[in-house]
Amino acid sequence: MLNSVSSLDRTDITILRVLQADGRISNVELSDRVHLSPPATLARVRRLEQEGYISGYAAMLNREKLGHDNLALIEIALELHQHERIAEVLDRLVAMPEVLECYHVTGEYDYMIKVSTVNNRALDRFIATRLIPLPGIARIHTSIVLKVLKQTTQLDLPEP
Amino acid sequence: MLNSVSSLDRTDITILRVLQADGRISNVELSDRVHLSPPATLARVRRLEQEGYISGYAAMLNREKLGHDNLALIEIALELHQHERIAEVLDRLVAMPEVLECYHVTGEYDYMIKVSTVNNRALDRFIATRLIPLPGIARIHTSIVLKVLKQTTQLDLPEP
DNA sequence: GAGGGAGAGCGAAGAATATTCCGTTGCCGA
DNA sequence: TCGGCAACGGAATATTCTTCGCTCTCCCTC
Numbered sequence: 001m002l003n004s005v006s007s008l009d010r011t012d013i014t015i016l017r018v019l020q021a022d023g024r025i026s027n028v029e030l031s032d033r034v035h036l037s038p039p040a041t042l043a044r045v046r047r048l049e050q051e052g053y054i055s056g057y058a059a060m061l062n063r064e065k066l067g068h069d070n071l072a073l074i075e076i077a078l079e080l081h082q083h084e085r086i087a088e089v090l091d092r093l094v095a096m097p098e099v100l101e102c103y104h105v106t107g108e109y110d111y112m113i114k115v116s117t118v119n120n121r122a123l124d125r126f127i128a129t130r131l132i133p134l135p136g137i138a139r140i141h142t143s144i145v146l147k148v149l150k151q152t153t154q155l156d157l158p159e160p
Numbered sequence: 161m162l163n164s165v166s167s168l169d170r171t172d173i174t175i176l177r178v179l180q181a182d183g184r185i186s187n188v189e190l191s192d193r194v195h196l197s198p199p200a201t202l203a204r205v206r207r208l209e210q211e212g213y214i215s216g217y218a219a220m221l222n223r224e225k226l227g228h229d230n231l232a233l234i235e236i237a238l239e240l241h242q243h244e245r246i247a248e249v250l251d252r253l254v255a256m257p258e259v260l261e262c263y264h265v266t267g268e269y270d271y272m273i274k275v276s277t278v279n280n281r282a283l284d285r286f287i288a289t290r291l292i293p294l295p296g297i298a299r300i301h302t303s304i305v306l307k308v309l310k311q312t313t314q315l316d317l318p319e320p
Numbered sequence: 321g322a323g324g325g326a327g328a329g330c331g332a333a334g335a336a337t338a339t340t341c342c343g344t345t346g347c348c349g350a
Numbered sequence: 351t352c353g354g355c356a357a358c359g360g361a362a363t364a365t366t367c368t369t370c371g372c373t374c375t376c377c378c379t380c
Contacts, residue, residue, distance in 0.1 A: 053221060056182070102310040116315060187367065
């Protein structure tokens with residue numbers, strides 16, 4: 001059951017909206033906002049976690065304050081020969097901590113990754129010593145992020 | 161003081177690492193992991209929040225379970241005439257709830273946005289009725305995400 | 321070398337919260 | 351109408367949060 005949004009009622013949606021915006025809110029305050037008792041609210045949150053609607057909670061850190069001055073979007077084209085090794089290459093790629101996101105995409109290139117490093121030199125080192133040496137990399141195209149205008153994980157949920 | 165990672169000690173870094181992975185962990189358990197008392201741990205977390213190292217906490221939701229079957233990366237080139245209107249256009253762009261991320265990037269296009277919608281039809285509607293009508297849009301290039309191989313917000317922090 | 325102030329930590333205690341348990345209610349379907 | 355089920359609320363207990371005061375250490379100054 002991939003898409004089971006229909007099994008969620010308005011209260012569930014409200015809970016998800018609140019937790020998307022403040023994942024560390026206390027259960028009593030959450031229960032206030034959704035007009036339920038704390039036990040009923042907690043049971044719903046546990047169910048949403050259990051059923052996989054909530055995959056986890058994360059503290060959002062300030063990249064620049066932590067010394068990550070460089071963000072890059074790198075498109076990657078793979079050679080399709082020996083395609084049985086592609087899975088291995090992708091495993092190694094997503095295991096790299098600098099790689100925050102990796103997407104298989106349509107278009108001229110095959111994959112798009114988002115890479116966060118401390119500076120341009122670290123990005124160069126990442127590309128030259130870790131990315132390029134991967135077997136089967138045909139070519140890459142790097143876009144440097146000059147400015148982050150928006151960055152959120154909050155999905156656009158239907159109105160409650 | 162943009163980059164003040166040097167003012168963080170190993171315990172701070174450990175706290176950030178733990179909270180990145182589990183933003184809803186109790187302060188008692190967090191204090192266990194960092195080998196400090198709960199009050200001392202709480203004081204550090206409050207300081208990290210206060211000084212902006214932690215910008216917030218968020219529940220990570222399962223896009224597909226919530227009916228978002230479509231993810232797209234859209235490159236946007238702007239017309240540079242009447243550049244005083246660019247800020248307004250960007251404001252309107254980032255205000256759209258379907259737009260999860262927006263970056264000013266180097267390369268052939270000027271901006272890259274990440275858009276999450278329920279399906280291809282909703283994406284088409286977004287592009288046709290909300291994106292294209294923005295003034296000053298020169299051209300766009302859309303890449304559909306076929307598969308998400310990695311998606312994390314966990315920065316690669318220095319070893320404690 | 322002695323005094324003293326700042327910073328950070330700890331333990332205890334009261335307040336707040338989380339969690340469990342159980343009784344009640346409302347809503348089907350037999 | 352009568353169970354049976356699902357969901358909720360209230361009460362009670364367990365756990366956690368948060369404050370407070372004390373101690374220790376590290377410097378800095380005298």
